[in-house]
Amino acid sequence: MSDTGFPEAPTEGFGQVPAASAAGPSPEDVTALRTHGWTENEKLDYDAYNAAPTDITPTWATTAQVYEWNGEEGDVSPPDAELEQQLFGERHRAGTSLDHIMDFIANVEGPRQFNPIGGVLANVQLCGYEKITVIQAYCVPIILAGHDLVAVAQTGSGKTAAYLVPIISKLMGKVRKLQGPRTVAGSRVRAEPLVVIVVPTRELAQQIFDEARRLCYRSMLRPVCAYGGILMGINLQELGKGCDLLIGTAGRLNDLMNKPDILSMRRVKFTVIDEADEMLTPDWEDEMAKIMGGGGK
Numbered sequence: 001m002s003d004t005g006f007p008e009a010p011t012e013g014f015g016q017v018p019a020a021s022a023a024g025p026s027p028e029d030v031t032a033l034r035t036h037g038w039t040e041n042e043k044l045d046y047d048a049y050n051a052a053p054t055d056i057t058p059t060w061a062t063t064a065q066v067y068e069w070n071g072e073e074g075d076v077s078p079p080d081a082e083l084e085q086q087l088f089g090e091r092h093r094a095g096t097s098l099d100h101i102m103d104f105i106a107n108v109e110g111p112r113q114f115n116p117i118g119g120v121l122a123n124v125q126l127c128g129y130e131k132i133t134v135i136q137a138y139c140v141p142i143i144l145a146g147h148d149l150v151a152v153a154q155t156g157s158g159k160t161a162a163y164l165v166p167i168i169s170k171l172m173g174k175v176r177k178l179q180g181p182r183t184v185a186g187s188r189v190r191a192e193p194l195v196v197i198v199v200p201t202r203e204l205a206q207q208i209f210d211e212a213r214r215l216c217y218r219s220m221l222r223p224v225c226a227y228g229g230i231l232m233g234i235n236l237q238e239l240g241k242g243c244d245l246l247i248g249t250a251g252r253l254n255d256l257m258n259k260p261d262i263l264s265m266r267r268v269k270f271t272v273i274d275e276a277d278e279m280l281t282p283d284w285e286d287e288m289a290k291i292m293g294g295g296g297k
């Protein structure tokens with residue numbers, strides 16, 4: 001078991017899958033990749049993802065409760081039993097069918113440790129993540145070391161925590177110094193996030209927000225989720241309470257960036273493009289150019 005609470009990932013054997021050549025993978029490579037769980041690329045079905053709210057895309061998602069740090073406490077604040085039950089109780093499901101993912105052997109060099117400061121590790125444990133997945137074993141040390149990274153892994157392999165855990169870990173202990181304004185006595189403030197996560201669909205935004213609510217529990221970091229298809233007023237209400245992690249669809253982020261009294265990107269330290277193969281296509285060029293450009297002050 002490592003200091004992280006995760007067992008050390010085995011250090012040999014990963015990379016048995018042959019690398020694809022420039023001309024594309026050979027049939028043998030494709031067979032080998034498939035046996036490792038890789039599937040064909042599927043174009044996102046926007047109509048299905050952006051359909052009217054259902055059990056999968058509930059309307060509460062953007063206004064779901066997050067831990068509210070009140071400014072009087074330390075980096076890791078007191079527990080909230082009711083919220084804890086909501087975040088880590090019955091509704092939450094740690095990956096239950098990750099066995100095939102855990103079987104991979106990660107050839108990762110150097111320390112694979114979370115920042116020892118406070119809460120993230122406790123939240124990882126509350127989430128029930130007993131082992132680190134391969135994509136997490138690769139991403140965590142790279143992000144902790146401050147490098148940019150492009151990561152590709154199967155669906156359901158824990159990519160969200162692979163970037164959220166090290167990003168939150170790096171921010172903890174510095175939030176008070178870095179963060180934007182927070183609401184005082186109900187006043188509305190401009191959202192000045194430290195982290196922006198851009199996604200193509202509201203369903204994905206909700207999933208990431210849910211994970212962020214858990215991993216930010218008891219920290220000073222306040223996650224907010226914003227996506228199209230719901231009233232702008234709902235986004236404004238949540239952003240106006242202060243925002244450290246902003247998870248949003250590209251279109252809605254663009255709309256919000258057009259309102260400089262509502263949202264400023266001037267404090268952003270980390271930018272994540274989830275489903276980057278989708279987002280970095282010409283379809284999204286204008287939106288992504290504006291988001292990556294920071295949109296002025």
Ligand SMILES: Nc1ncnc2c1ncn2[C@@H]1O[C@H](COP(=O)(O)OP(=O)(O)OP(=O)(O)O)[C@@H](O)[C@H]1O
Pocket residue numbers: 093094095096098128129130131132133136153154155156157158159160161207
């Ligand atoms: N180390 C871990 N141990 C157990 N469960 C985990 C671990 N990391 C993440 N999970 C859980 O596994 C599930 C899948 O994770 P996640 O949604 O991040 O995968 P993903 O790779 O982003 O998937 P997708 O490509 O569909 O977005 C989630 O329920 C998450 O809570």
